[in-house]
């Protein structure tokens with residue numbers, strides 16, 4: 001899932017400063033699971049904004065996902081009454097809402113961090129950078145592109161020590177984990193292969209599924 | 219000869235090589251590199267010019283190499299993949315070839331997080347092993363990474379780093395093999411303090427016959443003070459400094475003398491290890507000690523080849 005964190009309240013207050021009537025919109029999927037922009041956080045943020053400024057009107061709404069037009073449409077009847085939408089979705093959701101309501105300022109209340117997992121309660125870690133050419137089958141299910149601090153495809157580098165990455169003692173060395181996983185799986189031969197150079201994707205990405213397009217057209 | 223460099227001729231001629239590090243300054247004066255060049259000229263076969271070492275911005279390695287060359291000192295161009303993508307790396311390789319640089323050391327580089335611009339975007343488009351392979355292809359096949367043809371020669375003696383003390387220990391030799399297969403003609407190792415562990419690693423290297431496919435130069439870091447020994451022991455990941463070394467430095471009346479002594483003893487032990495073809499001295503901020511170490515290690519005068 002996508003992981004995000006709420007921006008500092010002062011930054012959000014600056015963003016909403018010019019507006020009196022604000023609609024705070026939460027997202028019921030990733031942002032609810034990572035406790036950044038679900039109904040609870042929408043409630044807390046709305047309350048914080050209203051208590052900081054008695055003149056403003058803040059309304060709350062959480063839709064199942066902000067990245068799908070069919071759910072965004074549910075906001076249509078409400079949006080007209082508000083000067084701005086404060087979105088508690090990931091950057092993708094904010095943009096989807098902004099493109100659906102081109103005449104409303106749509107403001108991001110969160111900082112989108114990464115695609116990741118909840119590693120432990122209250123700790124999230126990045127696991128995939130959407131490189132466009134997944135190599136997890138050769139790396140024991142651990143992504144070096146993302147989880148090695150240098151994105152090395154032939155690690156571990158000389159800084160790996162006692163299972164930790166040279167960047168920080170809080171981070172496991174991904175290549176050490178890969179080594180142990182491949183050993184466990186009897187797949188160490190993958191580490192001996194000739195190094196291939198990766199074709200990095202061109203951003204912004206675009207996926208075209210001709211089969212689906214043809215079905216649509218017919 | 220692959221490159222015809224002095225370093226290559228010495229190593230291929232079966233002689234024991236001596237290299238040292240000459241770091242460029244955090245400034246634009248050519249004098250710093252020139253001074254190091256003059257100082258180390260007679261006691262080393264080639265000098266490595268570091269590339270934004272520890273991710274701290276300095277004068278570029280390529281310029282440092284040119285300054286050394288002007289003095290008649292042979293440089294080793296260090297290049298990290300942290301700061302340049304495949305276009306920039308290949309462009310600099312061609313430029314270095316044009317300027318007469320003949321040795322290159324292909325590195326990952328310390329993470330930018332450690333340096334003086336910790337928020338910089340790390341490039342890491344390719345890694346050090348892919349880089350070695352890319353330079354080898356440029357040299358041997360006259361082709362860029364994408365297969366297009368290169369006009370002119372790209373004669374480099376290709377080097378790589380190896381850290382016998384990083385983890386996982388049993389995997390380090392596999393990774394060295396990967397570097398050698400990718401095209402590493404010579405290897406400069408991490409600084410060695412833990413000789414028994416290094417000897418154990420070299421045995422694994424010999425078991426795979428790697429010492430015959432590449433030239434291994436053992437790395438040395440002369441220690442100036444007990445503070446430095448402690449710092450390296452506690453803060454430099456991938457460096458193994460035994461407690462005994464720290465204790466010796468702490469107990470010594472004259473710490474610098476003790477540092478020299480430790481370094482000389484280490485060289486003596488390393489000379490005996492089968493498959494070691496030279497030493498590489500990284501005397502960061504203590505270059506002045508290098509001529510004495512080389513002299514007292516019995517490695518002077520340097521061969522003229």
Ligand code: SF4
Pocket residue numbers: 127128129130131132133134135136143144145146
């Ligand atoms: S290799 Fe890593 S970044 Fe690429 S798709 Fe797979 S998990 Fe994601």
Ligand code: SF4
Pocket residue numbers: 147148149150151152155156157158159160161164165166167172173174175176
């Ligand atoms: S220590 Fe491991 S995870 Fe960290 S940069 Fe080196 S190889 Fe990657």
